[in-house]
Structures are given as C-alpha cells and as structure tokens.
Amino acid sequence: MLDIAKPITPLVQVRGLKMYFPIYSGLLRRHTGDVKAVDGVSFDIMPGETLGLVGESGCGKSTVGRALLRLYEITDGNVVINGTDIATLSPEALRKTRPQMQMVFQDPQASLNPRMTLADIIGEPLNEHTDWDSDRKLARIYELMDAVGLNRRFANRFPHEFSGGQRQRIGIARALALNPRFIVCDEPIAALDVSIQAQVVNLLEDLQEQFGLTYLFISHDLSMVRHIADRVAVMYLGRIAELSPRDALYARPLHPYAEALLSAVPEPNPALARTRQRIILQGDVPSPANPPKGCNFCTRCLKVFELCRQVKPELIEVEPGRFVACHLYSDTTAAGSTGTPEAKEHNQQGVSQ
Amino acid sequence: MADGAAPVLDVRGLKTVFRTRGGEVHAVNSVSFHLNPGELLGVVGESGSGKSVTMMSLIGLLPSPPADVRAGTVMLGDRDLLKISADELRDVRGAKVGFVFQDPMTSLNPVFTVGNQIMEPLIRHMGMTKKQAEVRAAELLALVGIPDAAARLKSYPHQFSGGMRQRVMIAIALACDPDVLIADEPTTALDVTIQAQILELVKDLRQKLGMAIVWITHDLGVIAGIADRVMVMYGGQIVEQAPVKDLFANPQHPYTRALLKTIPSLTGEREARLQVIEGQPPILIGAPTACPFRDRCAHAFARCFVENPERRAIDGREVGKGHDVACHWAAEAAHA
Numbered sequence: 167m168l169d170i171a172k173p174i175t176p177l178v179q180v181r182g183l184k185m186y187f188p189i190y191s192g193l194l195r196r197h198t199g200d201v202k203a204v205d206g207v208s209f210d211i212m213p214g215e216t217l218g219l220v221g222e223s224g225c226g227k228s229t230v231g232r233a234l235l236r237l238y239e240i241t242d243g244n245v246v247i248n249g250t251d252i253a254t255l256s257p258e259a260l261r262k263t264r265p266q267m268q269m270v271f272q273d274p275q276a277s278l279n280p281r282m283t284l285a286d287i288i289g290e291p292l293n294e295h296t297d298w299d300s301d302r303k304l305a306r307i308y309e310l311m312d313a314v315g316l317n318r319r320f321a322n323r324f325p326h327e328f329s330g331g332q333r334q335r336i337g338i339a340r341a342l343a344l345n346p347r348f349i350v351c352d353e354p355i356a357a358l359d360v361s362i363q364a365q366v367v368n369l370l371e372d373l374q375e376q377f378g379l380t381y382l383f384i385s386h387d388l389s390m391v392r393h394i395a396d397r398v399a400v401m402y403l404g405r406i407a408e409l410s411p412r413d414a415l416y417a418r419p420l421h422p423y424a425e426a427l428l429s430a431v432p433e434p435n436p437a438l439a440r441t442r443q444r445i446i447l448q449g450d451v452p453s454p455a456n457p458p459k460g461c462n463f464c465t466r467c468l469k470v471f472e473l474c475r476q477v478k479p480e481l482i483e484v485e486p487g488r489f490v491a492c493h494l495y496s497d498t499t500a501a502g503s504t505g506t507p508e509a510k511e512h513n514q515q516g517v518s519q
Numbered sequence: 520m521a522d523g524a525a526p527v528l529d530v531r532g533l534k535t536v537f538r539t540r541g542g543e544v545h546a547v548n549s550v551s552f553h554l555n556p557g558e559l560l561g562v563v564g565e566s567g568s569g570k571s572v573t574m575m576s577l578i579g580l581l582p583s584p585p586a587d588v589r590a591g592t593v594m595l596g597d598r599d600l601l602k603i604s605a606d607e608l609r610d611v612r613g614a615k616v617g618f619v620f621q622d623p624m625t626s627l628n629p630v631f632t633v634g635n636q637i638m639e640p641l642i643r644h645m646g647m648t649k650k651q652a653e654v655r656a657a658e659l660l661a662l663v664g665i666p667d668a669a670a671r672l673k674s675y676p677h678q679f680s681g682g683m684r685q686r687v688m689i690a691i692a693l694a695c696d697p698d699v700l701i702a703d704e705p706t707t708a709l710d711v712t713i714q715a716q717i718l719e720l721v722k723d724l725r726q727k728l729g730m731a732i733v734w735i736t737h738d739l740g741v742i743a744g745i746a747d748r749v750m751v752m753y754g755g756q757i758v759e760q761a762p763v764k765d766l767f768a769n770p771q772h773p774y775t776r777a778l779l780k781t782i783p784s785l786t787g788e789r790e791a792r793l794q795v796i797e798g799q800p801p802i803l804i805g806a807p808t809a810c811p812f813r814d815r816c817a818h819a820f821a822r823c824f825v826e827n828p829e830r831r832a833i834d835g836r837e838v839g840k841g842h843d844v845a846c847h848w849a850a851e852a853a854h855a
Binding site: 222223329331332359360361362363364365367368371386388389390392393413416426427428429430431432433434435436437438439440444446447448450 | 565566680682683710711712713714715716718719737738739740741742743744763764767768777778779781782783784785786789790792793794795796797799800
C-alpha cells in the first residue's frame with residue numbers, strides 16, 4: 167500500500183485513555199476505590215516519529231506504554247494503532263495485530279528467560295506468529311542478530327553470559343523479529359551504565375531509520391529524551407501536563423511542572439551548574455488513589471491560584487503544536503467549561519491536524 | 520580548603536580482592552586519596568569500577584570471605600582503620616564515619632520506628648539516655664527538613680516517601696556529628712525533583728555543620744553541582760583526580776573525555792549522534808598488568824598493553840593535590 171499522496175495520518179491515536187487499578191479493602195474485600203494510574207490521556211504518534219514520554223516514578227508513564235499494547239485491560243478510552251482500535255478487539259483478533267506492535271522492556275535481566283538460548287528467545291515470536299520452517303527461522307534470527315550488532319556465534323548462548331547492554335540488544339532483536347511498525351521502549355536504558363546507554367540509543371536510532379519504526383520512548387532521563395525524541399509528553403500523576411515539540415519544550419517549557427522538572431536535572435558543567443536558577447518543588451507527589459480535586463499539580467505548583475484547586479485543566483493547544491494543561495494558559499476557555507468538566511475531558515487532543 | 524590543613528581521612532595503596540571460583544577479582548587496586556576538612560570529594564565511575572567497594576573497605580563493611588582487604592593504610596585522624604580491632608571499628612562506624620546508602624527503602628529497618636533508628640547511634644555512641652536521645656533525634660529530623668519532627672519520630676519507614684526516607688538516613692548518619700560522611704549514590708533511587716531537594720539539603724547542611732563528605736555517584740551532573748574535587752574510577756583504579764572545574768574544563772584521561780561526551784546535554788547544541796565508548800568494562804580477574812581502559816581507548820599504544828600507568832600530576836603539584844591522571848598517552852602528550 168502506497169499512501170504517499172494522502173495526508174499523513176497518525177499511526178497511533180490515543181483518546182481519553184484511562185487505566186484504573188481497583189482497591190479492595192475491609193473484611194469483605196469490597197471495591198473501595200481506584201488507583202488512577204492513567205486518568206484521561208490523549209495523544210497521537212505519527213509514522214516514523216519518536217514520542218518521548220517523561221515523568222517521575224508513579225506518574226503512569228509505563229502504564230500508558232503497557233496499556234497501548236493492551237498488556238492491561240484498559241478501563242476506558244480508545245487506542246487506535248494503524249487503523250484498528252486495540253482497546254475493543256477480541257482476543258483472537260488482538261493476537262493477529264500483535265506482530266505490528268512490540269515492546270522493549272526496562273530490565274533486560276528480568277525480561278529474558280534464563281533457560282532459553284539467544285536463538286530461542288529471538289525466534290520465539292516467529293514460532294508463535296509464522297509457519298516458517300527452521301531454516302528460514304534461523305536465517306531470520308541471524309539477520310536480526312546482525313541488525314542489532316550481536317555476533318552470530320552467540321546464537322546458542324544463554325542470557326547470563328551477556329552484559330547488560332548486550333542483553334538489551336537481545337530484547338531489541340526479539341521486538342524486531344516480526345517486522346513491527348510501532349515499538350514501545352519502556353525505559354530501555356535506565357538499567358545500563360552511561361557509556362553503554364549511548365550505544366543502545368544509537369542502535370535504536372539506526373534501526374528506526376533502517377526499518378521506518380515509530381517509537382514511544384518512555385524515560386525519566388530528560389537529557390536522553392531530548393536527544394532521541396521528536397516530540398515530548400510530560401506526565402504528572404496520570405495526566406499529560408504538556409505535550410510539545412522537543413526544541414520548544416526544552417527551550418521554553420510552558421507548564422509549571424515541566425519547567426520545574428527541567429530545572430531539576432543536574433547540569434554536567436560546573437560553571438553553569440552553580441549559577442543556574444533552580445526551581446525546588448516542595449513536598450511529594452500525591453497518591454494517585456486520591457488525587458487533588460482540581461489540577462493534579464496544584465499541591466506543589468509555585469504558580470497556583472484558586473481556580474487550580476477547583477477545576478482540572480484540560481490539555482489545550484496554546485501555541486501551534488504545543489499542548490498544555492494549565493489554567494495559566496486557559497483563561498478564556500476555562501470560564502466556559504467550568505459547568506461541564508467531564509464532557510470536555512474526552513476532547514483532549516494530542517496533536518494538531 | 521587550604522593544602523596545609525591535615526586531611527581528616529588519608530587512604531594509601533588500598534587493595535581489595537574478592538576470591539571467587541573464577542579466580543581473584545581485583546576490585547580495588549592501589550587506590551590512594553585523601554579528604555580535607557570540610558571538603559566534598561566526588562567519586563565517579565560506572566558499576567563495577569570499584570567506587571562503592573573502596574568506601575566499604577575503609578570501614579570494614581565487606582564480608583570476609585569473599586572480600587580480602589589486602590594492603591594499604593586508612594588513616595582517620597591518627598588511627599589506621601585497617602589495623603584496629605572489630606570492636607574499635609564498630610565505635611568508628613556511625614560515630615566518626617557516617618554512611619548514607621543508595622536505597623533508602625532497604626537500608627531502614629521496617630519494624631522499628633524512625634525515631635528508634637535515629638536514637639540508636641546516639642545511645643550507642645554518645646552515651647545519651649533515652650530522653651536525651653529523643654530530644655536530639657527530633658532536632659536532627661527538623662535539621663534534615665522533616666516538618667512536625669517530634670511527632671514523626673513515632674512513624675515507621677513505610678509511612679515516609681522515598682525522599683523523606685533518604686532524609687531520615689541522612690539524619691541517622693549525622694546523628695553523632697561524624698568527621699566524615701560517606702554517601703553512596705544517595706540520590707540515584709530518587710526522582711529528579713526529589714534529588715534536587717536532597718542536593719539543596721546537603722549544600723545547606725555543609726554550611727551549617729562543615730563536615731567532610733565523600734559523594735559516590737555515576738551522574739556527572741550531580742558532581743558538577745556539588746563537588747569541590749573529583750576522582751574518576753575505572754576498573755578498580757583512580758584514573759583521574761582534579762578540582763571539579765579543572766576536570767570538566769580540561770579532562771585528561773581518554774575515559775573521562777569520552778564519558779563527558781557520551782551524556783547528552785539538556786542545553787546547548789543537540790548532537791545528531793551520541794558519542795559512544797565502544798566495548799565493555801573490563802573483567803578484573805587476576806592482578807592488573809596493563810591499563811584497564813586499553814581495549815576501549817582510542818589512543819592506546821603498545822605501552823598501554825604491557826604496563827599499568829601510574830598517576831602523574833599534570834600541573835607540577837603533588838599527586839592528589841592538584842590535577843593528576845593515570846595514562847601513558849596523556850603523560851606523553853603533556854611532555855611532547
């Protein structure tokens with residue numbers, strides 16, 4: 167299918183994604199509440215694009231990644247990948263769509279079966295989704311090992327014989343096995359040493375170019391995300407605070423949380439580090455089981471005002487391509503929407519079209 | 520700090536070896552450094568570079584076997600910590616040398632209250648009564664920025680967040696007013712906004728209390744912000760040592776140079792491609808006979824494969840006092 171003439175449609179469209187984990191308590195284990203890990207998230211990812219998803223631990227960024235591939239049964243919302251709504255597919259139909267969407271996990275130690283050889287691990291998706299004979303599979307396994315820079319001689323070795331960086335290469339080769347279009351990279355470099363991180367990031371970029379991949383790159387490392395992502399979404403307590411093109415975000419963050427987060431990153435230059443004005447946020451992130459009534463960030467925000475404690479701000483486009491959920495930027499729309507905050511919530515848009 | 524002041528901690532030729540089935544792992548190889556009063560010494564290195572093992576060797580925290588602290592002297596004031604008995608060492612730990620570990624979750628005891636754990640060293644080392652210790656513990660909690668300190672003494676660790684637990688760890692380490700505080704990746708497990716809080720706290724405490732600190736980290740950004748002096752470790756050795764500004768402005772060792780280039784910057788020009796250090800960190804089995812970085816070094820030549828380089832000063836000052844580097848290539852470049 168060649169669709170060069172058509173306007174580019176997003177490969178991934180997420181609308182009002184909610185992922186609640188129920189809390190059961192008391193003697194009868196009654197359903198008494200929910201951990202609102204992801205609470206109404208919308209965004210688009212264009213073909214060939216890398217969307218960075220950043221935030222602190224517990225903000226729901228990994229949950230978004232997993233929900234996108236329906237590794238969880240999502241509570242509400244739509245996830246359209248390549249024209250198919252993943253959220254509502256039957257198990258059999260879902261299985262058929264699995265080859266086009268894959269995942270690279272954070273911990274290469276825990277995500278590889280220690281009793282399988284490297285060839286078994288990389289070949290497992292082929293066993294599940296193709297009816298190829300063993301020669302063809304082996305040829306494909308070698309091809310993948312070449313692509314990620316693993317020596318073919320290692321095919322019969324076990325994961326424990328490899329270093330962290332090499333194990334991550336195995337995980338990437340496995341994710342590539344079925345020629346996916348979309349890969350969720352969930353903190354793929356967090357467990358690696360600095361000198362190895364750069365190797366893996368360069369590999370991911372090479373593969374993207376070679377195979378035309380689309381990435382959701384989840385990370386808490388803001389400087390690495392600046393390097394790899396085209397656009398960046400900043401999450402806080404289950405919601406997107408800001409979604410902006412990379413350069414715009416790093417040059418001039420609009421949301422107060424994005425601003426604080428960027429200023430908290432240590433600067434590896436002593437001259438700059440000592441003169442830079444830091445924003446030190448007070449306190450901790452509230453519990454996602456009991457988020458604040460208004461804006462989720464209102465308990466720590468330095469620019470908070472009364473409206474923030476009452477009404478959750480929506481993600482709106484405040485500049486071309488820049489989406490912010492903050493009342494500082496929504497003076498005009500906020501007045502009209504206070505009556506029906508729920509209805510507007512589903513209208514969050516992740517991208518301009 | 521003036522060079523004239525006697526160092527609070529002076530380590531010479533420290534060697535730690537782990538006996539394993541695969542052979543002897545030389546985790547710390549002839550490490551020498553000192554710590555001046557009131558100074559913050561940053562120790563940078565990747566996992567397996569020996570930075571934590573060095574610090575744990577100093578105060579006998581490594582289980583033996585498999586660990587064997589084979590050579591060296593560790594002078595704290597006028598006592599050699601490697602020569603004193605286990606009982607004496609126990610009096611040093613906590614009282615003279617405070618330790619903050621990486622993971623605030625696993626280093627606090629979940630079944631005792633926070634107050635109990637802060638009071639323990641006060642009663643053990645300072646001979647305080649329970650009443651006195653309780654008053655002091657509340658002061659310490661307030662010092663590390665925990666609101667409503669007296670009431671929070673009765674809380675258990677699980678009732679604190681990660682950042683607050685690390686504040687508690689710092690309070691415990693500071694309890695007996697130690698001469699030296701060793702902080703082993705104290706902010707690595709924390710989020711960046713919480714890390715920023717802890718870094719501010721440490722800067723503030725240094726001004727108030729003036730103790731000397733060894734800060735172990737793999738994050739060059741953290742080092743740039745707080746350290747006075749830095750030593751870079753690789754393969755169980757100190758490969759470069761310099762005042763923080765010199766190290767970032769004028770790195771000498773190929774490893775330091777490469778390391779500074781591999782981290783993408785948050786500001787400034789965005790590079791199309793990240794610089795990489797090819798290859799893997801070395802396996803330290805057997806006594807080293809060559810430079811540990813030789814296989815990954817772009818400048819390696821014949822000598823690097825047969826002789827482990829010694830640290831040499833590049834600014835004419837004594838090794839350890841100014842800027843020094845352990846590299847044959849850098850030494851030749853300096854004389855050329």
